[in-house]
Every structure is written in C-alpha cells, then in structure tokens.
Amino acid sequence: MYIGTKGDYGIRALIDLAMYGGAGPIQRAEIARRQHIPEAYLDHLLAQLRRAGFIQSTRGPGGGHQLNRPAAEICLLHALETLEGSLAPMPCLEDHDDGESDSVCAQQWVWREIYDDMRARLQAVTLADLAAREQERLRALATSYSI
Amino acid sequence: MYIGTKGDYGIRALIDLAMYGGAGPIQRAEIARRQHIPEAYLDHLLAQLRRAGFIQSTRGPGGGHQLNRPAAEICLLHALETLEGSLAPMPCLEDHDDGESDSVCAQQWVWREIYDDMRARLQAVTLADLAAREQERLRALATSYSI
DNA sequence: GTATTCTTGACTAAGTTAGTCGAGAATTGC
DNA sequence: GCAATTCTCGACTAACTTAGTCAAGAATAC
Ligand code: FES
Ligand code: FES
Numbered sequence: 001m002y003i004g005t006k007g008d009y010g011i012r013a014l015i016d017l018a019m020y021g022g023a024g025p026i027q028r029a030e031i032a033r034r035q036h037i038p039e040a041y042l043d044h045l046l047a048q049l050r051r052a053g054f055i056q057s058t059r060g061p062g063g064g065h066q067l068n069r070p071a072a073e074i075c076l077l078h079a080l081e082t083l084e085g086s087l088a089p090m091p092c093l094e095d096h097d098d099g100e101s102d103s104v105c106a107q108q109w110v111w112r113e114i115y116d117d118m119r120a121r122l123q124a125v126t127l128a129d130l131a132a133r134e135q136e137r138l139r140a141l142a143t144s145y146s147i
Numbered sequence: 148m149y150i151g152t153k154g155d156y157g158i159r160a161l162i163d164l165a166m167y168g169g170a171g172p173i174q175r176a177e178i179a180r181r182q183h184i185p186e187a188y189l190d191h192l193l194a195q196l197r198r199a200g201f202i203q204s205t206r207g208p209g210g211g212h213q214l215n216r217p218a219a220e221i222c223l224l225h226a227l228e229t230l231e232g233s234l235a236p237m238p239c240l241e242d243h244d245d246g247e248s249d250s251v252c253a254q255q256w257v258w259r260e261i262y263d264d265m266r267a268r269l270q271a272v273t274l275a276d277l278a279a280r281e282q283e284r285l286r287a288l289a290t291s292y293s294i
Numbered sequence: 295g296t297a298t299t300c301t302t303g304a305c306t307a308a309g310t311t312a313g314t315c316g317a318g319a320a321t322t323g324c
Numbered sequence: 325g326c327a328a329t330t331c332t333c334g335a336c337t338a339a340c341t342t343a344g345t346c347a348a349g350a351a352t353a354c
Contacts, residue, residue, distance in 0.1 A: 002148050003237040005312060008252065015253055027330070041313055047332070059331045060321025076254065090150040106281040107158055107223065110272055111150070114265045121264075125257055134253040152343065174299070188344055194301070206300045207352025 001087040003080065009037045010045040010083040011076070011130070017055065018071035018131040025057070025064030045083060052082040071131055077122035087122075089115055148234040150227065156184045157192040157230035158223070158277070164202065165218035165278040172204070172211030192230060199229040218278055224269035234269075236262055 012035045020026055020034075028046060032039040046065055049055050054074060057065045067074070081087060088094045092108060093115050159182045167173055167181075175193060179186040193212055196202050201221060204212045214221070228234060235241045239255060240262050 001236065003258070004310095008237065008254075011254055012252060029330090038313065040315075043332075044313090050332095057331060058321080059319075059329080061323075061329045063321070063330050065331090076257065089148065090155065104284070105155065105159060106162055106277040106284065107155075107272075109280070110223065110268060114268055117264060118261050121257060121261055125254075130253040133256070137251070137253065151341095172299095176299090185344065187346075190301075191344090197301095204300060205352080206298080206350075207354095208298045209353070210299050210351085212300085 001084070001089045003084060005041075006045060007080050007084040009035070009042065010049060011079060013037065013042060013045060014049065014054065014067070014074070014079060014127055015130050015134050017065060017067050018127045019134060021066045025062070025066045027064040031065075048082060049079075054079065054082065067127075071127035074127040075123050076125040076127070076130070077119055079127070080122065087115075087118070089118075148231070148236045150231060152188075153192060154227050154231040156182070156189065157196065158226060160184065160189060160192060161196065161201065161214070161221070161226060161274055162277050162281050164212060164214050165274045166281060168213045172209070172213045174211040178212075195229060196226075201226065201229065214274075218274035221274040222270050223272040223274070223277070224266055226274070227269065234262075234265070236265075 013031050016031045016035055017026055020030075028042055029039060031037065032042050037045075046055065046057065050057055050065075053068060055065050056068050057063070077087075086094050090108075090111055092104070093111060160178050163178045163182055164173055167177075175189055176186060178184065179189050184192075193202065193204065197204055197212075200215060202212050203215050204210070224234075233241050237255075237258055239251075240258060
C-alpha cells in the first residue's frame with residue numbers, strides 16, 4: 001500500500017483543480033507546471049480520474065479538465081484507491097470480503113485494526129479540506145518570503 | 148510499506164520460536180515445516196533477525212535458533228522494521244527527522260497521523276501476545292476438527 | 295572424520311514503478 | 325476546409341524490488 005508518485009501526483013492534481021478550477025477548465029500543462037509533475041505522466045493519472053468519474057475533460061483550444069463534483073464531496077480514500085489500487089497493508093487484507101476467514105495468521109488482527117483506522121481517517125478528509133490547507137500553506141510561504 | 152513475505156514469514160518464525168523454543172534451539176527445518184516457509188528463504192530472514200539481536204543461533208548437531216530475550220519484551224514494530232525496512236506509507240515520511248519540513252504537500256499531515264497511529268499500535272503488541280493468540284487459534288482449530 | 299546444522303553471497307525470474315513517445319481524435323476559430 | 329490546440333490511448337523502456345534458489349563453506353557434536 002505504499003503511496004508512490006501516482007497517488008501523490010494524482011491528489012495534487014485534484015487539489016489544483018479544486019483551487020483554480022472555479023472558472024472553466026484547467027489545462028494539463030498548467031497543472032503540471034504548478035505541481036511539478038511530468039506532463040506526459042500526468043496524462044495517465046488524469047485518465048484514471050476521468051474514467052472513475054472524478055473529473056471531466058474537454059479537448060480543443062480552451063479545453064482542459066475540471067472536477068465533476070464539489071470538492072467537499074470527494075474523499076481522499078476513494079481518490080487514492082482509484083489512483084493506487086487497494087491500500088491494504090498486506091495481501092491477506094485485500095478486499096475479497098467473501099467471508100473467507102481461512103489462513104488467518106496471528107498478526108492479522110493488528111493489521112486489520114490499522115487498516116480500518118486508516119480508511120476511516122482517509123474517508124473523513126475531503127478535497128475541500130486539502131485545498132484549504134494548501135491555500136494556507138501557500139499564504140504562509142508567501143508572507144514568510146515577503147518579510 | 149506493504150508487508151510482504153519477508154515480514155509475514157519472519158514474524159511467524161519468531162512466534163514459532165516463542166511457542167516451541169522453551170527447551171533448547173529449534174532448527175530451521177522445523178520452523179519451515181510448521182510455518183510453511185521455503186527453507187532456503189527462511190535462512191535470510193533468520194540471518195537478519197540474528198544480526199539485529201532478536202535471536203541467537205548455534206551450529207552443528209542439536210543446533211538451531213532461539214530467542215535472545217523474553218517474548219514479552221519484543222515488540223512487533225521493531226521486529227517488522229528489522230525485516231521490512233521503514234514502514235512509512237510514503238517516501239516523504241521516511242525517518243530522516245532532521246527537521247527538514249520542506250516540500251510538505253497538502254496531504255502529508257493525514258499520513259503522518261496514520262503512520263504515528265500505526266507505529267503506536269505495533270509497538271503495543273509483543274511477541275508474547277502474538278504467541279498467545281496463535282496458541283488459541285490452534286486450540287480452536289483442533290477442537291473444531293475433533294467434534 | 296563424518297554427519298549435522300547454520301552462514302553467506304551470488305544468482306535469477308517475475309513483477310512493479312515511473313516514466314517516455316508517438317499516432318490520433320475532438321474542438322475552436324478563421 | 326484548414327490549422328492550431330488540447331486531450332486520449334496504447335506501446336514501450338529502464339531501473340528497482342520481491343521472492344526466491346543454489347552452492348560453497350564454517351562450526352560443532354560424536
Ligand atoms: S498472512 Fe496476513 S497477517 Fe500473516
Ligand atoms: S509528498 Fe508526501 S504527502 Fe505529498
């Protein structure tokens with residue numbers, strides 16, 4: 001369940017859309033520049049987000065990407081699972097909840113607790129929260145430079 | 148921080164030693180058979196555990212491996228970190244606590260909370276706890292078969 | 295000295311990650 | 325219709341990690 005560049009870049013792209021996407025679509029080049037993501041790589045991440053219904057994209061001049069739903073209604077858990085696949089910390093916790101309780105080894109319960117807790121925390125965080133935090137971070141950065 | 152076979156097998160080997168290691172060393176072949184671990188692979192895991200001071204090994208006939216400390220004094224966190232390396236769920240949380248707070252992106256705080264919580268839970272679990280659980284599991288399994 | 299058991303390092307196959315590249319499709323404006 | 329813009333998609337790659345295997349060797353017991 002290691003979060004690699006897929007998850008990190010992808011979420012940063014969504015935050016970017018939440019912050020700057022109020023008026024019309026944002027182009028991938030703009031996101032890539034602001035968030036320091038290789039443009040060609042960002043393509044794939046946006047494609048996954050589009051297929052999962054998080055964003056919609058329009059082609060042609062003036063085109064770009066925008067969120068499909070309000071940022072407050074997108075949770076971090078769902079977005080990350082879209083980008084990275086299952087976040088389970090070990091194979092035996094992968095979501096095949098078919099009631100199969102076989103092959104449980106002694107440490108599984110600890111990890112199930114950790115996993116449940118993790119999912120709950122991630123589900124409680126929305127894109128709007130993250131965008132607000134990023135806004136604040138940028139503001140703090142700007143004032144610290146301007147002193 | 149995905150826990151692969153290294154962490155899973157390694158912990159199972161430690162539990163095995165905690166359960167059966169009361170009277171003298173246990174041989175790797177015995178552990179491998181009971182825990183369904185490839186013998187040659189188990190070698191490497193035992194070597195890591197030995198170098199980290201969890202177990203000691205003796206060669207020759209009647210030799211084998213045994214815990215260096217009481218099972219109640221070995222926590223799951225330390226053992227897993229020995230076997231798997233850092234358990235950080237993303238690269239920016241890797242333990243270089245050199246006060247560098249640069250390049251914090253918006254979602255880092257969520258993950259730091261999750262990571263801290265995870266470490267706390269893992270630190271609270273000892274090998275003795277796991278061995279007790281395994282004991283109980285085997286007992287339950289045995290009675291369910293003997294009905 | 296021989297059988298036993300651990301120790302170590304080299305090697306491998308398969309899978310994953312983090313990308314790059316190029317051809318093509320849709321749209322806008324003229 | 326043409327040209328410019330922007331997204332779309334699949335193929336390809338290099339580097340790395342994982343999960344092992346294997347063989348030579350060292351220590352010990354008898
Ligand atoms: S197999 Fe999942 S905890 Fe051991
Ligand atoms: S770089 Fe660690 S959370 Fe974005």
